[in-house]
Amino acid sequence: MRLFILLVLLAFQAFPQSEDEKQIKAFYETVLTQGDSYRWLNYLSNQIGGRLSGSVQAEQAVAYTRSQLDSLGLDRVWLQPVMVPKWVRGTPEFAYIESQPGVTNNVPVCALGGSVATPQGGLKAQVVEVMGIEELKKLPREQVEGKIVFYNRPMDPTLINTFQSYSGCVDQRYSGAAEAVSMGAVGVIVRSMTLRNDDYPHTGAMSYGDLPVNQRIPAAAISTNAADLLSTTLKLDPNIKFYFRQNCRQLDDVQSYNVIGEIRGTTYPEEIMTVGGHLDSWDLGDGSHDDGAGCVQSMEVLNLFKKTGYRPKRTIRVVLFMNEENGLRGGRKYAEEARKRGENHVFALESDAGGFTPRGFSFDCTDANYQQVLSWKPLFEPYLIHSFVRGGSGADIGPLKDGQMVLAGLRPDTQRYFDHHHAENDTFEHVNKRELELGAATMASLVFLMDKYGIVKPPKIKG
Amino acid sequence: MRLFILLVLLAFQAFPQSEDEKQIKAFYETVLTQGDSYRWLNYLSNQIGGRLSGSVQAEQAVAYTRSQLDSLGLDRVWLQPVMVPKWVRGTPEFAYIESQPGVTNNVPVCALGGSVATPQGGLKAQVVEVMGIEELKKLPREQVEGKIVFYNRPMDPTLINTFQSYSGCVDQRYSGAAEAVSMGAVGVIVRSMTLRNDDYPHTGAMSYGDLPVNQRIPAAAISTNAADLLSTTLKLDPNIKFYFRQNCRQLDDVQSYNVIGEIRGTTYPEEIMTVGGHLDSWDLGDGSHDDGAGCVQSMEVLNLFKKTGYRPKRTIRVVLFMNEENGLRGGRKYAEEARKRGENHVFALESDAGGFTPRGFSFDCTDANYQQVLSWKPLFEPYLIHSFVRGGSGADIGPLKDGQMVLAGLRPDTQRYFDHHHAENDTFEHVNKRELELGAATMASLVFLMDKYGIVKPPKIKG
Missing domain, CATH: 3.40.630.10 (Zn peptidases)
Structure with missing residues (x-):
């Protein structure tokens, strides 16, 4: 111009x-x-x-x-x-995808606000990917038990008002952990709530509802690029594992x-x-x-x-x-x-x-x-x-x-x-x-x- | 949110x-x-x-x-x-304000598109600051002769459409040099066309009109922060000098x-x-x-x-x-x-x-x-x-x-x-x-x- x-x-x-x-x-x-x-x-x-x-x-x-x-x-x-x-985050979180024993890819991760910590040495488990809470609830319990639930429904890019896109997937972040507990999961990973493909994990509030403290499982967000990588890796081999470690606390x-x-x-x-x-x-x-x-x-x-x-x-x-x-x-x-x-x-x-x-x-x-x-x-x-x-x-x-x-x-x-x-x-x-x-x-x-x-x-x- | x-x-x-x-x-x-x-x-x-x-x-x-x-x-x-x-810019331009002999402040500068070069060793001269072409034309010729004209009218921040603000001051950049030549100036410096206060000089087209090549004088833009500094320095001492060097060419x-x-x-x-x-x-x-x-x-x-x-x-x-x-x-x-x-x-x-x-x-x-x-x-x-x-x-x-x-x-x-x-x-x-x-x-x-x-x-x- x-x-x-x-x-x-x-x-x-x-x-x-x-x-x-x-x-x-x-x-x-x-x-x-x-x-x-x-x-x-x-x-x-x-x-x-x-x-x-x-x-x-x-x-x-x-x-x-x-x-x-x-x-x-x-x-x-x-x-x-x-x-x-x-609530305090503590030392920086750490996570990786383990595609086979000893072969790992570190991914950007952050604890969700209000989450409990992982065990001190971190948490490693197989992953079950779902596109939302509804899909999770339909799975047989044995497919979820002992695993990390990976909520991967992206924000809808076709909505002009991005707050609508956000509203359409934030339930995964807010209530995903409580739902996963009821299915026997040991942890939760959520795709970051952003329309960009990038390497920033996005935190935000989550709630365990009425769940007693000793039943709570750790919940974290990974970046959208990491979510895509994890999803692709799972398609190649559903038995790969995900590891994350966080030591956040509610004071x-x-x-x-x-x-x-x-x-x-x-x-x-x-x-x-x-x-x-x-x-x-x-x-x-x-x-x-x-x-x-x-x-x-x-x-x-x-x-x-x-x-x-x-x-x-x-x-x-x-x-x-x-x-x-x-x-x-x-x-x-x-x-x-x-x-x-x-x-x-x-x-x-x-x-x-x-x-x-x-x-x-x-x-x-x-x-x-x-x-x-x-x-x-x-x-x-x-x-x-x-x-x-x-x-x-x-x-x-x-x-x-x-x-x-x-x-x-x-x-x-x-x-x-x-x-x-x-x-x-x-x-x-x-x-x-x-x-x-x-x-x-x-x-x-x-x-x-x-x-x-x-x-x-x-x-x-x-x- | x-x-x-x-x-x-x-x-x-x-x-x-x-x-x-x-x-x-x-x-x-x-x-x-x-x-x-x-x-x-x-x-x-x-x-x-x-x-x-x-x-x-x-x-x-x-x-x-x-x-x-x-x-x-x-x-x-x-x-x-x-x-x-x-038109080619050549090697990076260089400029400074010389508040007294040997005391200089370098400022971000760029040649305007279409400008001629300065003499090989650069151009140093006293500065006359004006808020536009109209103000320049009203000055006695002896106040301009042999000097660098400094056009410093900022974009109007109160206009909602910033293109209107731009239109309101781009004449300084486009026609400022031709006008300055007619008053005997040796160079032109223009405040960058932006509403921000920052350190980026903004180039853009300028024209000498029908002026023969041998009468053209070099024209450059300095960043808005540099323009404010130059203006303040001139208020403290109107005899300070400005130096700039550019070796752009029209091929x-x-x-x-x-x-x-x-x-x-x-x-x-x-x-x-x-x-x-x-x-x-x-x-x-x-x-x-x-x-x-x-x-x-x-x-x-x-x-x-x-x-x-x-x-x-x-x-x-x-x-x-x-x-x-x-x-x-x-x-x-x-x-x-x-x-x-x-x-x-x-x-x-x-x-x-x-x-x-x-x-x-x-x-x-x-x-x-x-x-x-x-x-x-x-x-x-x-x-x-x-x-x-x-x-x-x-x-x-x-x-x-x-x-x-x-x-x-x-x-x-x-x-x-x-x-x-x-x-x-x-x-x-x-x-x-x-x-x-x-x-x-x-x-x-x-x-x-x-x-x-x-x-x-x-x-x-x-x-």
Whole structure:
């Protein structure tokens, strides 16, 4: 692409006319010229790094984001205590495919979050490959007993929204071990949840359900290339063995915090609008996309209100939730405290789908409120925000849901998200400054409109 | 982002109903599961590399893409000879800021494409910083004479479409040297055309206009960080000097080729629909986004017609244009030959804005045709293609324009394009496979609809 050929071709940006258009333009221009989110993310990612719940890094992130919120001139900044689980990975995992005794191929592997360790010397067994839990359940028990179950159903590449592809196979990671135990398996290996063919293993939460500790079996993810290799090797010889070793542990719960800051509303201070992301992350990368991006974008929303000098009528609160990844304790705690205090949350917005170019929002709300937000859509079009869909909002704000309030999730472009998700390459250099900032301004614009026009409340019915 | 929280939230994809929906779905599913574009791009980028017109690499790219087109079972594949300019960079450029005699800071620099060399020992002179050509022209000649002109107007970060920001400052790079000569300057330094603050110098075409060879002065780009450093240093002491050395040369024109392949139409073979990108690139990176991506997407369009078994009524032609970057000889030659042969081009589509997530198209056509393409927009919505704007199409297909045919340009997301454009970091690892493939399927879908429904022709007026 060359020269100014495009000069004549581009639809020029219209000058903003209405007050709404002016304020939204101010958010976008301010974030793109004076935004702080990218600097904050740089610190979270490169000075602190991966922030697994209960880790030193998670506590450093609490202290850092609190200090940054303190510097914004908000009306109040505080920490909300919450007890969180502490799972530790231990020394790096190790795995290989043994195609015949003494002939091995090492493969990239990582323990799933919450998994138990292997025996100290590792675990070696024959492998039974299945394309999912349903297929496993149909096998005769003797084909599974004493073996490692290898869940190898890939994400569906034909779906345009990659979160749908993820949803379509994450049950293997989350529940695969518990199911395998019931069939007598000794371990579980899962194909990494990514659409790329590469050498990164992707971790993520798993659960043993109600299984007693002494019945739990170790579970790990291998990279997609390794999964393909293992599958091919099994086709050549179903009797080959797989070895892996991990010494992860679940420790006692520890004290941690949600980090909260607010600008108090001028007219309806009791009506609270919450915007947030989760401060914890997995430990393999530095958690830039998941969800450092959502945290700094949420902080930026309040920053933009301050920098553009707009005083909200309602209270705007930023919440950096702790422990989304392996417990959701922060989100639950926040909702529990809100109910205990009788707080009136009218709106909550979460950003937890990566710091990519924003495309729109999903809304979890009444028909009347959805119609209202649709009426605002033209205001977003100059910023190429085009997708206002109904659907879920986010894991952390979910517990606030009460049937009346509006919940929303920022929806960025999804194509690259799972390339990085829960893996070693979820790192700062994969976040583009402008994409991150555009997301923050898009969030601020929605919060502004919610503040200005309020939510549509259902008619009161006398009890 | 965790677990299956999103499962319930996502609007599920509707099953395709109409023939049009089915064919478009087939394009997207085929490209995402059996696409060849990423593999082709890998070869072009990593086995061949930067493909400046007249270079060995450009000729290797001609041979490689021809051989790949030969393998697709098209009706005809051929090379169209075109003479192209051959400019060579020579040994790596070198530059420094001399804040006082003997105290120097080296800065990243590259010659602009088409520039003359500095004297053999380099060029050292005082610097006059301007924010553009207009500002330069207003200066008294004695303030410029004997100095290096430093054009430092940055791209405007507040524009959402980064191509607009680029258009707003590329005159400095393209025409800055010719203007500086008229004021008696001895050299030109331009701030790199990117919105990032980094250490990559970005090259690109420049022109001396009608200036005789012996009056030309050398022109180079420095990185944005270097431009900021130079500007700050000048504020501290306007008498500091800048040194740069480059030994680039313009050689005689050489023979090259446009690479062309076609599927002949079954019903209206004389109506030609052309889809293309440019095969040449700048020499600093490997030209993956600019415009390896557009080439392999255009090849993929024909590949998708073959793989889905759809036989077009009109002739579909892929054209890989040579020399877009520094001459446009390929685009001009193609149009010239088309006119000479009396070919009837009804539609042309270009991809030359990077291999990023596709967002839509711009159309250069009659009102009636624009209304027709707008009527197809709902067919693209499941693929998040939402922007059908009027505007220019592309440099290479521009010369075909005749007032009746429809010209269109693929419009991907623009946020990251200028991070890489014409710089050392325009490389393969910055192209996402899915984003590239989605662009190809989006192009194939538009070509399919144009083929099926034809363009709206103006009523014939008797002469």
